[in-house]
Amino acid sequence: MARRPDAGAGYAGRPAAVTSHFLRQALLLAALAFVPAIGQAIYFRERVSWQSPIPPSEMVTVRQARAWGADVIWVDARPEEDFTHDHVPGAILLNEDRWNELLPPFLATWSPEKKVVVYCSTQSCNLALEVARRLRNEAQLKDVYVLQGGWEEWLKQKK
Amino acid sequence: MKNPKLSLFIVSGLLALGLISPASAALKWEQTTLDLYPAVGDKDAVGHFKYQNTGDKPVRFKSVRTSCGCTVAQTQKDVVPPGEKGEITATFHIGDRTGAQMKTVIVETDDSAPSVTLTLKATIPQLLEIKPTFVFWQANESPTAKTVNVTASKDFPVPQIKVTSSNPDFQTKVEKVGKGEFKIDIQPKTMTKPSSTALTIQPENSSKVFNVSASVMAAPVVPAVVNPAATWHVVPTPAPVTPAVPQP
Amino acid sequence: MVELIVGGLFIYAGATKVLDPLQFAIDIDNYKSIPWSIAVRLAFYLPWLEMLCGLALITRRLYLGGLSILSLLISIFIVLSIVAKARGLDISCGCFGHASKYLSFAGHLALNFAILAALLTLFWRARSPQKESS
Numbered sequence: 001m002a003r004r005p006d007a008g009a010g011y012a013g014r015p016a017a018v019t020s021h022f023l024r025q026a027l028l029l030a031a032l033a034f035v036p037a038i039g040q041a042i043y044f045r046e047r048v049s050w051q052s053p054i055p056p057s058e059m060v061t062v063r064q065a066r067a068w069g070a071d072v073i074w075v076d077a078r079p080e081e082d083f084t085h086d087h088v089p090g091a092i093l094l095n096e097d098r099w100n101e102l103l104p105p106f107l108a109t110w111s112p113e114k115k116v117v118v119y120c121s122t123q124s125c126n127l128a129l130e131v132a133r134r135l136r137n138e139a140q141l142k143d144v145y146v147l148q149g150g151w152e153e154w155l156k157q158k159k
Numbered sequence: 160m161k162n163p164k165l166s167l168f169i170v171s172g173l174l175a176l177g178l179i180s181p182a183s184a185a186l187k188w189e190q191t192t193l194d195l196y197p198a199v200g201d202k203d204a205v206g207h208f209k210y211q212n213t214g215d216k217p218v219r220f221k222s223v224r225t226s227c228g229c230t231v232a233q234t235q236k237d238v239v240p241p242g243e244k245g246e247i248t249a250t251f252h253i254g255d256r257t258g259a260q261m262k263t264v265i266v267e268t269d270d271s272a273p274s275v276t277l278t279l280k281a282t283i284p285q286l287l288e289i290k291p292t293f294v295f296w297q298a299n300e301s302p303t304a305k306t307v308n309v310t311a312s313k314d315f316p317v318p319q320i321k322v323t324s325s326n327p328d329f330q331t332k333v334e335k336v337g338k339g340e341f342k343i344d345i346q347p348k349t350m351t352k353p354s355s356t357a358l359t360i361q362p363e364n365s366s367k368v369f370n371v372s373a374s375v376m377a378a379p380v381v382p383a384v385v386n387p388a389a390t391w392h393v394v395p396t397p398a399p400v401t402p403a404v405p406q407p
Numbered sequence: 408m409v410e411l412i413v414g415g416l417f418i419y420a421g422a423t424k425v426l427d428p429l430q431f432a433i434d435i436d437n438y439k440s441i442p443w444s445i446a447v448r449l450a451f452y453l454p455w456l457e458m459l460c461g462l463a464l465i466t467r468r469l470y471l472g473g474l475s476i477l478s479l480l481i482s483i484f485i486v487l488s489i490v491a492k493a494r495g496l497d498i499s500c501g502c503f504g505h506a507s508k509y510l511s512f513a514g515h516l517a518l519n520f521a522i523l524a525a526l527l528t529l530f531w532r533a534r535s536p537q538k539e540s541s
Binding site: 096 | 252254255256289290295297357369370372
């Protein structure tokens, strides 16, 4: 690679050559950047999902949850007004406002073969994560999932 | 250098604007994070976020949003004249929440730093910590006793707890295993049919009541075909318990 | 002098992203403009490109190439920010880590335009050094 004069001192007014220079330089930089990038990608290859953003293992997509069919107990973690307004058919309200009161009736519907899918609205939403966490920690239920995309995603895929 | 000084001036001016503007916000907050310690039995935890308009122009509150429906925030006035003080009151309805809770209030103003996040951190004291809150027996399981552990909060010593079962088909035995530590053994008297009970647990020196559920499950239906897409989560299947036949 | 500041800025910005490529991938994905599989690969590549170009500015090697790439990146980013805002997406920039969350959207935009202006000024200066100007 020929040494070019210091760019700060300026080229001797040859715009055409300068144009090809900067393109070449840009391509060279772009190519050089690949080296550490690929190195880092190899280092991270096991830790990154390359195809689709795999949700953490407690999350479940609407499609997967619906594929489980009758095995699912839907849990609505939202405030009561939202639930009353509309909810997944058959869903049970269980939120932290009235946890102590709402937990026993929910547990009455539960059995070990069931999969619990908790949802809330995407705006609010630590609610579903919190409810799921309490179901796992306190009631020690297995198979508790959080619906990815929440109520909005379910609405979108309702048809 | 022969470069136009004007463009450099504009550039640094814009840069300065972008970097400096948030620091010169007129509305100054005494604290943007508050730690609250509600007492046992409190229904709400209230935080007072005090501010003062240190600028020379009035500041208007455009919106006040909270991170969840359980927290409501109120400004006392919509416009703060220069020099005036005020506060935004954030009320967190505790409900049945426990432990460390964090709620935020996002305040939008027409100030130079338009968006401010106020944080409420509340530590909700738990009079009794109960784990697990639910026990169950599968239909083919043997009816051995299952244990629920109860731990009283360090700030509120509980000498004894009272446990009642709504269903006489379940037997309960309470044992004190340490200072503020108790064990409740629950056992179904019969496994012939599905049944459940609701236990109420009450510290003898408080009127607050806690719940534990216990159930005997119905015999499972023949399991459906395992969905191959679900195999990434391993479901522990209960080992069938064959009744022990003593060999003479 | 300006190229030292701007170059340093991009080295810093690139470094914060090199340290957490997964977070950067999530930030790119938040703009919902490209599929995840592309976003995650870009998340590994772009920060290094940024740092290299920042270095090019400071060392004056491959100087014009660095300027042009950075100008292109910032322009694309400005366009994407405006589009995201228009679509109502709530993006926390991710370009300078969490230091930038105190800037409003307009503040961010102003900063990016300023950087773009600085880059273009440097580019113009380097290409036509004999142009007489006041």
